[in-house]
Amino acid sequence: MEAKNDFSFKIAALTVIKRGNKFLLIRRSNLETMSGVWEFPAGKLEFSENLEQCAIRETEEETSIKVKKLKSIGYHERYDKEKIDHVIFHDFFAVDFEGKVKLSWEHDDYKWITKEEILDFDNVGIDTLIVLKKLKE
Numbered sequence: 001m002e003a004k005n006d007f008s009f010k011i012a013a014l015t016v017i018k019r020g021n022k023f024l025l026i027r028r029s030n031l032e033t034m035s036g037v038w039e040f041p042a043g044k045l046e047f048s049e050n051l052e053q054c055a056i057r058e059t060e061e062e063t064s065i066k067v068k069k070l071k072s073i074g075y076h077e078r079y080d081k082e083k084i085d086h087v088i089f090h091d092f093f094a095v096d097f098e099g100k101v102k103l104s105w106e107h108d109d110y111k112w113i114t115k116e117e118i119l120d121f122d123n124v125g126i127d128t129l130i131v132l133k134k135l136k137e
Contacts, residue, residue, distance in 0.1 A: 008085045008086065009086050009087075010044050010045075010085075010086070010087045010088070011044070011045040011051075011087075011088050011090070012042055012043060012044045012045060012054070012087055012088070012089045012090070013042065013043065013045065013051050013052075013054040013055035013058060013089065013090050013091075013092060014040050014041070014042035014055070014089045014090070014091050014092065014127060014131060015040060015041045015042065015055045015056075015058070015059045015067065015070070015092050015093075015094055016040055016073070016091070016092065016093045016094065016131060016132075016135065017040070017041070017059070017063075017065060017067075017094045017097060018093070018094070019112060021114055021115075022112040022113055022114055023040070023112070023113060023114070023115065023118060023132070024040070024041075024063065024065075024101065024110060024111075024112055025038045025039065025040065025110065025111050025113055025118065025121075025124070025128065026038070026039060026040075026041060026062060026063060026101075026103060026107040026109070026110045027039075027107055027108055027109040027110070027111075028106065028107055028108075029105060029106060029107055029108040030108070031105060031106070034125070036123055037123055037124070037125045038111070038118075038121060038123055038124045038125065038128065039124070039125040039127065039128045040127070040128050040131065041058055041059040041062045041063055041065075042058060042089065042127065043057075043058035043061070043062070051090040051092075052070055052092070054090075055067065055070055055090070055092045056070070059094070059097075061104055062103065062104050062106055062107060063101050063102070063103060063104075063107075063110070064099055064100065064101060064102035064103075065094075065097050065098070065099045065100075065101060066097060066098050066099050067094045067096070067097045068095075068096040068097060068098065069094075069095040069096035069097075070092040070093065070094060070095060071092065071093045071095050072090070072091070072092055072093075073091045073092060073093050073131070073134070073135065074090075074091055074134065075088060075089060075090045075091060076088075076089050076091060076127065076130045076131065076134075077089070078126065078127060078130075089127060089131075091131050091134075093135075115132060115135070118132055119132070
């Protein structure tokens with residue numbers, strides 16, 4: 001009998017948006033998986049787009065913020081053994097952006113919050129914490 005290899009592999013982009021000393025966090029709505037989790041804008045790579053395009057598109061779709069310039073801050077990986085899921089995130093910092101936050105249906109709240117406040121905040125997503133801890137201020 002042959003072993004079954006039904007794991008999910010995804011590539012995604014995540015964008016850190018900072019204004020002054022505060023970061024933008026958005027909360028997943030009850031219409032989404034992981035409802036109530038606070039996170040940085042992020043999403044999966046679509047066919048025929050590069051990682052920067054993915055980060056810009058996802059940020060605008062989720063927050064209405066238009067990112068004009070990004071800086072790569074590396075990548076991180078996440079594994080979920082129960083779901084047999086493996087995601088590689090390319091992490092970006094929004095160097096230049098414009099617009100006011102207007103959330104999509106995927107999120108129901110947002111906050112501008114300091115790094116220290118995020119680390120003490122309830123229900124922050126693991127990907128957000130991983131990226132935040134590697135940022136130097």
